Each structure stands twice: as structure tokens, then as C-alpha cells.
Amino acid sequence: MxxxxxxxxxxxxxxxxxxxxxxxxxxxxxxxxxxxxxxxxxxxxxxxxxxxxxxxxxxxxxxxxxxxxxxxxxxxxxxxxxxxxxxxxxxxxxxxxxxxxxDFTPFWDKINKVTPYLQPRSAPPEKERRQSPAEFKMIDDTSTCIMCGSCYSDCNVLEVDDNFLGPAALAKAQRFVGDSRDSKTLERVKQLSEYGGIWDCTHCAECVERCPKPAEPFYRIKEIMAVALEKGVHDNVGARHAISFVNSVKHSGSLNENKLPVESMGFFNIKGLLELVPVGLRMLLKRKVPPILHKSIENVQDVRRIFRKLNQ
Ligand code: SF4
Ligand code: SF4
Ligand code: FES
The missing domain is CATH 3.10.20.30 (Beta-grasp domain)
Known part of the structure; x- marks a missing residue:
């Protein structure tokens, strides 16, 4: 009972x-x-x-x-x-x-925003548009989404920002960003890199925990991020943040917390940089400012070796 x-x-x-x-x-x-x-x-x-x-x-x-x-x-x-x-x-x-x-209206509105259909490279062939097994594997997981809304329900960003596309729509977007037959990859990743898109995800992975299928949106979001960076779409705070983060760890083995916010905002983004000033002042007052001189960790060579292996 x-x-x-x-x-x-x-x-x-x-x-x-x-x-x-x-x-x-x-x-x-x-x-x-x-x-x-x-x-x-x-x-x-x-x-x-x-x-x-x-x-x-x-x-x-x-x-x-x-x-x-x-x-x-x-x-x-x-x-x-x-x-x-x-x-x-x-x-x-x-x-x-x-x-x-x-009411699922906002959920469906956001799915529609990512143009959830194939925009093919060529005129319709006589038979089907073929893919190799390896090409299909790129979209296999996300194709399993059943539009249940569980990820959307428990996404932490959506609780505070209605503008965020959300995990289900972003997983659906990867379905086409990763599709070898689609012709609009660049346009798609440009749109998905705007405010409310991939870079507004906070990487909490709650959507992976909640997804009942292998669609697991957070992993799909990371795949779109990788394609965006490969395609050179990094003129935005999120992408610059990721690049700065990686470069800092690659160089010194740890995060340079003084450089990260400035590089993320962009050196010529005066408005954005001015917005950082109050945060910097609060950190100063609370004595939370990291050391001005950023030192490499001991054995930084090991970290660099890992990066070299990854590059290979
Ligand atoms: S990983 Fe991103 S999309 Fe998924 S629940 Fe967290 S904030 Fe939302
Ligand atoms: S939880 Fe998984 S199956 Fe459900 S809508 Fe989100 S991605 Fe699709
Ligand atoms: S009733 Fe269809 S998924 Fe539960």
C-alpha cells in the first residue's frame, strides 16, 4: 500500500x-x-x-x-x-x-525554431538519399528522441531564461547539423550560436539524467559546439570562453581566471568589458581576486602531452 x-x-x-x-x-x-x-x-x-x-x-x-x-x-x-x-x-x-x-506550446515553438527538417544538398534522387553506416551513426542517438519533454522540464537554464532553446530543440538541431545530407550546416551553427543557443547551456547534464532514450541532449549540444568551432563560428562569448579555457589549461595546466573573463568578452567589446567592472570590484572587496601573475602548475609538461595526444 x-x-x-x-x-x-x-x-x-x-x-x-x-x-x-x-x-x-x-x-x-x-x-x-x-x-x-x-x-x-x-x-x-x-x-x-x-x-x-x-x-x-x-x-x-x-x-x-x-x-x-x-x-x-x-x-x-x-x-x-x-x-x-x-x-x-x-x-x-x-x-x-x-x-x-x-501546455507544450513553448516546447514545440522551440523545436520549430531550429528548422527541424532536412535541407538537402541536391535535388531528390531517384531512390533514397543514402548514408554510410558511419554517417548515420552521427545522428543515430538523437533520432531516438520521442519528444517527451522530460529534459525540457528539468533544464536549469529554462527555469531562469525562457529564451533558451532548451535541450530537446538543441538535440533536434544536432539531428540536422550532424546529417551528411544536409546543406545548411554553417547557417545552422551560426543560428545556434546566438543568444539562447548552445553556449547558454550550463553543462549541468540534468537533461542526460532525465532522457529516457539515447538522445541525451547535453552530448548532442557538445557535438554542435564542436562543429561550430570547426566551422570557425566563434565570434561570441560562449565560444571565446571555451577557447580561452582550453588555451589556458594547455599553456599552464590550470585556468587563468583573470584572463578568462576578458578573453570571453572579447578585447574590443568595450560594453561587455565595462559590465565586468562591478564583478571585479566585488571580487576585490571580498579578496577573491586570483593572483595577478598566473603560474604554470608543476608537471605542466604532462598536461601538454595530453593535449598533443588529443590533437593527434
Ligand atoms: S546540460 Fe544544458 S540543456 Fe541540459 S539540462 Fe543542463 S543547462 Fe539544460
Ligand atoms: S528527454 Fe530525451 S526523449 Fe525526451 S524530449 Fe528530451 S531528448 Fe527527447
Ligand atoms: S504512454 Fe507512451 S511513453 Fe508512456
């Missing part, structure tokens, strides 16, 4: 959401979605959530279980019980519509 503590919301009846508890004896082998269905059928027919395939294929049953987004049909309920309770809430970063159903 477990308590299902479910976040309820029905704006037609009550403006504020609230939690309601249901007792349910979990049959062996039941998924969280099975239990939600039984609660709906036996206890409260008004309980609202989305579902379809019950097989982790359609992506529609994603909800927060014990605070983290997941597919309800993919989780064994018994394994999710904590202190005799399972907490169910709607996905985050999207507006709840009713109970566990949320």
Missing part, C-alpha cells in the same frame, strides 16, 4: 493548485502509469494526465515522479516508493493546464 500524493489543478474550479492523496495497493509489476490509471478508474475519474502507448514510445506520459521528470510508463511503481509515498507532479518549465497535463 502506498500513498500517491498528486498535484491537482483545475483553474475552472480553484485558482491555486493543491496536493491530493490517494491510497493504492500496488500490484506486483505495475508501472507508475498503471497505478495512475487504476486511481483514475477506481477513485477519481477527473484525474487528468496524458498517455498513449504504455511502452515508452510515444512520449506522452512524462510527469515528475518524486521531483524528477520521467516516463510514468517506464518506471516500476514499487521502485519509486519513498517513505510509503510516490509524489506525482506536472512537468516543469511549462504551464500546467489541468492536473498533470501541461
Amino acid at each position: 502506498a500513498t500517491f500524493k498528486i498535484k491537482r489543478y483545475n483553474p475552472e474550479k480553484q485558482a491555486e493548485p493543491y496536493y491530493e492523496e490517494f491510497q493504492y495497493d500496488i500490484p506486483a509489476g505495475s508501472t507508475v502509469l498503471d497505478c495512475m490509471n487504476e486511481i483514475k478508474w477506481q477513485q477519481d475519474g477527473s484525474l487528468t494526465f496524458r498517455m498513449s502507448c504504455r511502452s515508452a514510445i510515444c512520449g506522452s506520459c512524462a510527469v515528475k515522479v518524486n521531483g524528477h521528470a520521467t516516463l510514468a510508463c517506464q518506471k516500476q511503481a514499487e521502485n519509486m516508493v519513498k517513505n510509503d509515498t510516490i509524489v506525482l507532479e506536472p512537468l516543469g518549465n511549462m504551464k500546467p493546464l489541468k492536473d498533470l497535463a501541461v
Whole structure:
């Protein structure tokens, strides 16, 4: 027997959401979605959530279980019980519509922003556009995305910045950036390097934890970053930050924290550099300013050797 503590919301009846508890004896082998269905059928027919395939294929049953987004049909309920309770809430970063159903409009808007279709190099061939197995491997993982929204729900950047494209859209973008048959790679990485794109990801990797498929958006974002740098698209703070970081470690074995912000902003970006002044002053007052002279670490040769190996 477990308590299902479910976040309820029905704006037609009550403006504020609230939690309601249901007792349910979990049959062996039941998924969280099975239990939600039984609660709906036996206890409260008004309980609202989305579902379809019950097989982790359609992506529609994603909800927060014990605070983290997941597919309800993919989780064994018994394994999710904590202190005799399972907490169910709607996905985050999207507006709840009713109970566990949320408004996916911003999610789809952002998918549309990355031009989620092939813009081919040539006129349609007689048969299919062929790829080698190696070429297909570049887009294999991201092709597994089922658009469940779990990554979008738990992305830390989206909590504070609506403009961020988000993990699902960026994973979808890699699907075409990495496609050997697409003709717009440069245009795509230029657009994805703008504000709200790849460089605004904070590398927390929460989306990898939440993704039920091998799509794992953060790894796809890193792949787009690599293509952007290869294509010479680095006239932006994020790319300059990455390059400065790598150069500093390659040179001295550690991060030059005085140089990093200046190089990231760009030497001729006067406005950006002036914006750094208050931060610098606060660091000075709190005695957090790193030593002016940046020294190499002992055995820096070992670090340089690793870089040489990587380059090879
Ligand atoms: S790694 Fe980036 S995209 Fe993924 S959850 Fe963190 S901030 Fe969001
Ligand atoms: S990337 Fe993963 S978590 Fe995000 S929508 Fe696709 S399948 Fe769901
Ligand atoms: S019901 Fe389709 S993924 Fe869960």
C-alpha cells in the first residue's frame, strides 16, 4: 500500500493548485502509469494526465515522479516508493493546464525554431538519399528522441531564461547539423550560436539524467559546439570562453581566471568589458581576486602531452 500524493489543478474550479492523496495497493509489476490509471478508474475519474502507448514510445506520459521528470510508463511503481509515498507532479518549465497535463506550446515553438527538417544538398534522387553506416551513426542517438519533454522540464537554464532553446530543440538541431545530407550546416551553427543557443547551456547534464532514450541532449549540444568551432563560428562569448579555457589549461595546466573573463568578452567589446567592472570590484572587496601573475602548475609538461595526444 502506498500513498500517491498528486498535484491537482483545475483553474475552472480553484485558482491555486493543491496536493491530493490517494491510497493504492500496488500490484506486483505495475508501472507508475498503471497505478495512475487504476486511481483514475477506481477513485477519481477527473484525474487528468496524458498517455498513449504504455511502452515508452510515444512520449506522452512524462510527469515528475518524486521531483524528477520521467516516463510514468517506464518506471516500476514499487521502485519509486519513498517513505510509503510516490509524489506525482506536472512537468516543469511549462504551464500546467489541468492536473498533470501541461501546455507544450513553448516546447514545440522551440523545436520549430531550429528548422527541424532536412535541407538537402541536391535535388531528390531517384531512390533514397543514402548514408554510410558511419554517417548515420552521427545522428543515430538523437533520432531516438520521442519528444517527451522530460529534459525540457528539468533544464536549469529554462527555469531562469525562457529564451533558451532548451535541450530537446538543441538535440533536434544536432539531428540536422550532424546529417551528411544536409546543406545548411554553417547557417545552422551560426543560428545556434546566438543568444539562447548552445553556449547558454550550463553543462549541468540534468537533461542526460532525465532522457529516457539515447538522445541525451547535453552530448548532442557538445557535438554542435564542436562543429561550430570547426566551422570557425566563434565570434561570441560562449565560444571565446571555451577557447580561452582550453588555451589556458594547455599553456599552464590550470585556468587563468583573470584572463578568462576578458578573453570571453572579447578585447574590443568595450560594453561587455565595462559590465565586468562591478564583478571585479566585488571580487576585490571580498579578496577573491586570483593572483595577478598566473603560474604554470608543476608537471605542466604532462598536461601538454595530453593535449598533443588529443590533437593527434
Ligand atoms: S546540460 Fe544544458 S540543456 Fe541540459 S539540462 Fe543542463 S543547462 Fe539544460
Ligand atoms: S531528448 Fe530525451 S528527454 Fe528530451 S524530449 Fe527527447 S526523449 Fe525526451
Ligand atoms: S504512454 Fe507512451 S511513453 Fe508512456
